[in-house]
Amino acid sequence: MKKHYLLLLGTGLALAAHSQTLTPPARPTPPVAAATNADKAKVEALLKKMTLEEKIGQMTQLTLGVVADGKPGVEEATLDPAALQKAVQTYGVGSLLNVVNHAVTVDRWGQVITQIQDAAAKTRLKIPVIFGLDGIHGQTYTLDATLFPQNIGMAATRDSALAHAITKVAAAELRASGVRWNFAPVLDCGRQPLWSRFPETYGEDVFIGKTMGSTVIHAYEEDGLRNPTAVASCMKHFIGYAAARTGKDRTPIYLPEIELREYYLPQFRAAVKAGASTVMINSGEINGTPVHASKYLLTQVLRKELGFEGVVVTDWEDIIRLHTRHNVAPTPRAAVAMAINAGIDMSMVPMDYSFPDLLKEAVQKGEVPMSRIDDAVRRILTLKYKLGLFENAYPEAAARANFGKPEYQDLALQAAHEAMTLLKNQDNVLPLKKDTKVLVAGPGAQSISALNGCWSYTWQGKEEQWYPANSKTILQAITDKVGAGNVITTTVKGYDSDANYDTTALKNAAANAAVIVLCLGENAYAESPGNIQDLVLAPNQVALANAAAATGKPVVLVLSEGRPRFITSFEPKMKGILQAYWSGRKSAEAIADVLFGDYNPDGILPYSYPRSMGEMVLYDRKPTEEIREIFNSDMTMDGYKPLFPFGFGLSYTTFSYSPVTLSSTTLKGNDKLRISVTVTNNGSRDGKHTVELYSRDLYASITPNMQRLRGFQKIDLKAGESRTVTFILDKNDLAFVNADLKTVTEPGDFEVMIGGEKAKFSYSL
The missing domain is CATH 3.40.50.1700 (Glycoside hydrolase family 3 C-terminal domain)
Known part of the structure; x- marks a missing residue:
């Protein structure tokens, strides 16, 4: 299969095969960047017609089981007409998600989505329902859909073009099922391997996470959300979810803001720029504040700092847990008011009608302003318009034709091979x-x-x-x-x-x-x-x-x-x-x-x-983690001693590297630095090989990392073949979060490392 490598791999960073810089392939403007003027006008007109109850209904998301017929012997995806009417027509529920117990056929999905949208068409304003699923590594919940490697395996491929390709298949098979909203990708940084959601991450490195994550979001949405090959993506879980102290899911996180900004925020910043339509929120708490109750994180950081304009949805049952588990809200209504005022747009309730009832009370009592309700509903309606749901909410024949193509299995094999x-x-x-x-x-x-x-x-x-x-x-x-x-x-x-x-x-x-x-x-x-x-x-x-x-x-x-x-x-x-x-x-x-x-x-x-629980040191360690010292005379430099290091992987052939060459030994201001190395396949077999660029800031105002991954490129070399690989860095690629929580690049000396070869340069303003 011919492969076209994604070249936009980081702020200011490009990769090139051979020795020239390649122009990145043109991409459509991400569809989430702005709604059309026509869509905006329609949203505002509709918003003016809506009652408080209809608005709150749009902010409510229920699981499919609430409207399913649970009688013994009845197919699990069979809907109960009375329950569906209550949800969609009485309460005006804006979104449904999930399955009852297991995947169903693509045809059954078509029937289910059709029944749901038929019910929505009978409401006063005929607002369609948006259905969401967790297609984490393919269309999870449709029988015979194509499943690819989990994100952790895709990170092992170091192949962004491949990540893009498999995501296009996932989007096609979701849309074929009538589903237009996917709760993926997971952007949590996997720095705690005990965490049970570790396989859903792209591993311990920030650069891989933001590179793969933004690639995947482009793939989901770049065709335009009205197109039957696209679905709305959901970056999750904002933010720091993977950093649980014990590694247990949904347990407390203690995370200094400097660490949050250095290791956990960049992936979401890149995802917003890539055009993510929605975001799901961390179910846990950070430094004692549940993220669902944090106006600082949801409004100040996510909305104002990152500029996110899409829909903010909770995870499963997380608003009521502000009262029942986190104990920061004295009543269920206080929990609802706290979350909505913090910045939540839609509540994955998901099993009952407590949320709309309580939110209505909170608004009537002046605990939640109407402006906050309108703000949330405006975003939800905008998403529905951009997905083309108002034009045609039903499963599309053009999308159905994209399900289960034979070539998807070839791609699944390629992805598994490269992992x-x-x-x-x-x-x-x-x-x-x-x-x-x-x-x-x-x-x-x-x-x-x-x-x-x-x-x-x-x-x-x-x-x-x-x-x-x-x-x-x-x-x-x-x-x-x-x-x-x-x-x-x-x-x-x-x-x-x-x-x-x-x-x-x-x-x-x-x-x-x-x-x-x-x-x-x-x-x-x-x-x-x-x-x-x-x-x-x-x-x-x-x-x-x-x-x-x-x-x-x-x-x-x-x-x-x-x-x-x-x-x-x-x-x-x-x-x-x-x-x-x-x-x-x-x-x-x-x-x-x-x-x-x-x-x-x-x-x-x-x-x-890791080698043991006492050897949980990450590759981008600090200098004091590198040193083991009993007395000064006994000091060694082997503090990073995993069983197998980050970036390690063997081949049936061997690769060698030339010395690293720099276009200059100085980098000034906004200039760019070209870094090149020639890689040779010295063995008797053809093979693919990932070339990785690391950098090290030798001295900085915040203790620098021993190394940070700054770029990667996967190349395919015939036996005996050589190729020059070039990376281009600018000052942004060397930046870090300082003591004032600002992302800065400080003047000084740097080292770059590729395949065991090193070179030094200095940066000045």
């Missing part, structure tokens, strides 16, 4: 020969859910009966690759089945095998059900790894996991380690292709793979 990250290849145990007798063991060997993870046809992703019938397990993919006669297994279906952890069976079976492929990691989970107390793998998995190593046969460990789980105790005993993440529909095929050499791995880590 695969080879962490260890001792004695060149990989690739395996196809006539090798292989024992496939471990709980992941026959698990489809452990290859896809959360938000996969169900919320948790564990219910395998809803996956496409032709989904393959690792065992099946390996068998297809080398033939049943070369494969032995001790596994059964069911991740938690005792048979998958039978060390005696593994020992006995290994006698007839030349190599063991051991499939460990995590089964699917989402949100709070994925909370864990530490990163250590379950004891039965550790025991299985030790038993496999004790057979004396070489062991290749395949990790299918959403976050890095500790393997430190048995890693030395593994000959090969492949990090597969949760890489979607084609994970198993991609794993088999890498293991047997039909694909040369090129993924690299988007996080630092």
